[in-house]
Amino acid sequence: MEIKQRSEIQRQYKWRIEDLYALEEGWQFDYDVLSARENELDKYRGRLGDASVLLECLRVKDELEEAMERLFVYANMRLHEDSRVSEYQGMADKAGNLLSKLSASAAFIEPEILALPDSRIKNMAKPGLEVYRHYLDNLARLKAHVLSPEMEELLARSYEIAEAPQNAYSMLNNADMKFAVIKDEYGKEVQITHGRYISLMESANRDVRRETFNAFYAEYIKMKNTIAALYNASVKKDIFFAKAHKFSSSIEASLAENNIPVQVYTNLIKVTEEFLPDMHRYVRLRKKILNLPELHMYDLYTPLVPEADTKVTYEDAKATVLQALTPMGAEYTRVVKSGFNSGWIDVYENEGKRSGAYSWGAYGRHPYVLMNFDNKLNDMFTIAHEMGHAMHSYYSWDAQPYVYSGHTIFTAEVASTVNEALLTEHLLKVTADDIQRRYIINHFIEQFRSTVFRQTMFAEFEMLAHQMAEQGEPLTVSSLCELYRGLNEKYYGGGIILDSQIDFEWARIPHFYNAFYVYQYATGFSAAVALSRRILREGAAAVDDYVNFLRCGSSEYSIDQLKKAGVDMSASTTVRQALSVFRGLIDKLEAAG
Numbered sequence: 001m002e003i004k005q006r007s008e009i010q011r012q013y014k015w016r017i018e019d020l021y022a023l024e025e026g027w028q029f030d031y032d033v034l035s036a037r038e039n040e041l042d043k044y045r046g047r048l049g050d051a052s053v054l055l056e057c058l059r060v061k062d063e064l065e066e067a068m069e070r071l072f073v074y075a076n077m078r079l080h081e082d083s084r085v086s087e088y089q090g091m092a093d094k095a096g097n098l099l100s101k102l103s104a105s106a107a108f109i110e111p112e113i114l115a116l117p118d119s120r121i122k123n124m125a126k127p128g129l130e131v132y133r134h135y136l137d138n139l140a141r142l143k144a145h146v147l148s149p150e151m152e153e154l155l156a157r158s159y160e161i162a163e164a165p166q167n168a169y170s171m172l173n174n175a176d177m178k179f180a181v182i183k184d185e186y187g188k189e190v191q192i193t194h195g196r197y198i199s200l201m202e203s204a205n206r207d208v209r210r211e212t213f214n215a216f217y218a219e220y221i222k223m224k225n226t227i228a229a230l231y232n233a234s235v236k237k238d239i240f241f242a243k244a245h246k247f248s249s250s251i252e253a254s255l256a257e258n259n260i261p262v263q264v265y266t267n268l269i270k271v272t273e274e275f276l277p278d279m280h281r282y283v284r285l286r287k288k289i290l291n292l293p294e295l296h297m298y299d300l301y302t303p304l305v306p307e308a309d310t311k312v313t314y315e316d317a318k319a320t321v322l323q324a325l326t327p328m329g330a331e332y333t334r335v336v337k338s339g340f341n342s343g344w345i346d347v348y349e350n351e352g353k354r355s356g357a358y359s360w361g362a363y364g365r366h367p368y369v370l371m372n373f374d375n376k377l378n379d380m381f382t383i384a385h386e387m388g389h390a391m392h393s394y395y396s397w398d399a400q401p402y403v404y405s406g407h408t409i410f411t412a413e414v415a416s417t418v419n420e421a422l423l424t425e426h427l428l429k430v431t432a433d434d435i436q437r438r439y440i441i442n443h444f445i446e447q448f449r450s451t452v453f454r455q456t457m458f459a460e461f462e463m464l465a466h467q468m469a470e471q472g473e474p475l476t477v478s479s480l481c482e483l484y485r486g487l488n489e490k491y492y493g494g495g496i497i498l499d500s501q502i503d504f505e506w507a508r509i510p511h512f513y514n515a516f517y518v519y520q521y522a523t524g525f526s527a528a529v530a531l532s533r534r535i536l537r538e539g540a541a542a543v544d545d546y547v548n549f550l551r552c553g554s555s556e557y558s559i560d561q562l563k564k565a566g567v568d569m570s571a572s573t574t575v576r577q578a579l580s581v582f583r584g585l586i587d588k589l590e591a592a593g
Contacts, residue, residue, distance in 0.1 A: 006350045009347075013347040027091070030070070044056070049120065065102070079092045083354065084352040085352070111146050114143045134404070155244060165234040166234060179192035179216055185204065185205035209298040231507075234512070250466045264523065276490070285589055303439055321423060327536055344367060344390060348373055353372065354370060355510075361393055367397075380423070400551070404552075404555040407554055409517060457487050461483065461487055527574055529577075545565050548565075
């Protein structure tokens with residue numbers, strides 16, 4: 001079964017990228033115009049103590065950044081359609097270069113503002129400047145970590161170099177690596193791809209799972225030294241920028257941007273460790289239910305109820321997601337349906353397409369969703385997940401000025417996972433067939449395993465790897481594999497055979513190049529479990545609070561936004577309550593034998 005070329009995908013299954021630019025000549029025109037404005041902010045240098053000048057400067061900065069965002073998003077979405085196309089590679093490179101230049105040209109603004117007396121910043125009064133009050137207050141919070149204008153400009157100009165490890169890994173992973181062809185359970189030849197990997201690992205045929213697992217990791221093992229060097233460079237980049245901005249650690253630097261206490265990160269790991277005995281119980285139950293003499297890492301994805309018919313077409317998936325989101329009210333579901341029918345989503349895998357799924361877009365336009373849909377139940381959950389991200393963007397862009405139009409990653413994973421949780425509750429409610437219900441319950445358990453336990457393990461790996469590098473310990477293939485194996489032993493317990501290939505799993509996780517990101521999947525899932533249950537329990541009032549949360553963008557701190565929506569992530573109770581649900585599900589599974 002060969003992967004289709006981009007040209008072979010039907011139009012209705014491609015995102016409507018022309019809503020960003022109808023013609024690429026339009027992109028080039030805007031690129032040329034913006035390039036000519038590269039130094040436009042220079043005229044404000046040294047004058048920001050005047051409230052009128054400050055307001056004008058901030059407005060021009062927003063205007064330039066909004067135009068740059070549109071250029072950058074379009075170029076990179078084109079590249080993600082088919083990363084082999086040199087034209088798109090060139091466009092993305094040009095956009096990244098211009099972004100670096102514009103960032104450097106604006107680098108003087110924040111240091112110059114912070115050089116002013118605090119009282120002067122707080123007392124500035126000018127019609128229109130009040131819009132920037134949270135922005136200015138947040139700057140003051142980070143004052144100790146902002147350098148001189150010259151140093152900030154120098155660091156901004158290093159953007160392209162700093163992104164080199166991530167970019168190189170992305171090209172290696174998405175464009176250059178080719179996986180083996182194997183035979184599926186029907187004897188048909190199938191080429192392993194990123195998009196098909198999980199589907200093959202879910203196969204009821206153990207030989208297919210084992211062969212897929214071995215062949216998939218063989219490619220990463222071939223590249224182990226290159227990938228270790230790239231990850232080492234990425235970690236050192238994180239440490240360099242943290243030290244440059246006077247943070248005590250790279251994790252503190254990463255979390256400070258969104259005003260997230262490091263305690264939220266460490267509490268997540270600590271609370272998850274309390275529930276590891278339940279994870280170990282689940283591993284033992286999986287072995288028992290699958291009736292295997294030994295449980296291997298390639299047995300973790302196959303459903304415990306393999307006879308359940310869980311094939312889902314794209315059209316059926318959309319209809320089910322819409323039904324599941326009915327508790328969110330008519331307005332929310334209307335927008336989701338419009339997104340389904342208005343070219344928001346790029347549905348199927350093609351040669352050269354970026355793996356995985358995401359939601360992205362540019363302010364002033366509609367959001368987009370990239371998928372690699374493969375007719376699996378998990379793909380239906382991915383639609384719900386990514387449309388949660390898209391709806392967050394939709395509401396934030398509608399309610400906020402550009403300066404607050406983005407939302408933090410910390411809150412983004414809440415929005416996506418609320419949709420998933422509502423879908424799970426809906427499926428459990430409408431599914432009468434006992435086998436199907438057992439499948440969905442196990443799927444919910446698997447969401448906890450993969451989103452809380454697995455992502456927390458990833459988070460602990462990132463934390464420990466950065467600590468090793470900060471202490472001068474080398475990050476080599478052997479040290480990274482040793483660290484990763486130890487974490488697998490801790491999280492999965494002794495009930496599973498840790499195949500040697502799993503030691504190299506760190507080499508295939510793209511998120512590791514965006515440091516201290518993945519913990520937010522776990523915190524987001526925990527918050528989403530609480531919020532979705534509140535929505536189902538309390539109805540319209542809870543929905544109003546939740547939609548207001550989606551509208552916040554970045555106009556308030558993430559922790560404060562979530563408190564207003566009904567959860568307090570600064571305490572450990574939310575994660576503990578979510579994992580208590582997991583414990584209850586394991587109890588049910590254990591009781592069922």
